[in-house]
Amino acid sequence: MPILDRNESDLSERFPGIQRWQVVNDEKGGAESLNVGDLILTPESVVPNHKHPTEEAMMVLEGELEAVLGDTVTTVHAGQTVLAPAMVRHGFVNRSGAPARLLAIFPTTKIVIIPVD
Numbered sequence: 001m002p003i004l005d006r007n008e009s010d011l012s013e014r015f016p017g018i019q020r021w022q023v024v025n026d027e028k029g030g031a032e033s034l035n036v037g038d039l040i041l042t043p044e045s046v047v048p049n050h051k052h053p054t055e056e057a058m059m060v061l062e063g064e065l066e067a068v069l070g071d072t073v074t075t076v077h078a079g080q081t082v083l084a085p086a087m088v089r090h091g092f093v094n095r096s097g098a099p100a101r102l103l104a105i106f107p108t109t110k111i112v113i114i115p116v117d
Contacts, residue, residue: 004024021039044094059103060079063094064078065102
């Protein structure tokens with residue numbers, strides 16, 4: 001059973017102002033069907049609307065975000081989870097003036113991102 005440390009994970013910036021640590025996937029921990037990313041969203045940063053062929057759960061750990069899910073726009077905060085079904089549009093904007101943190105959890109090791117408006 002591997003014990004994984006975020007501080008030893010790969011860090012990337014997929015979108016401006018958003019840091020993403022790859023915590024679990026097939027290369028990190030040897031997962032067979034799981035992908036977990038730990039994200040910090042700086043104020044005014046945007047995760048553009050997109051969708052995936054798999055569902056995704058996004059658990060807000062810190063802060064507050066404006067979330068898009070399908071045709072709904074709502075504010076979510078620490079302790080809430082956004083569950084995006086497969087092929088449903090979703091995204092985030094951090095309008096709070098403070099950093100926010102979330103976990104992005106996928107039931108697959110390979111993430112496919114499909115941009116949408």
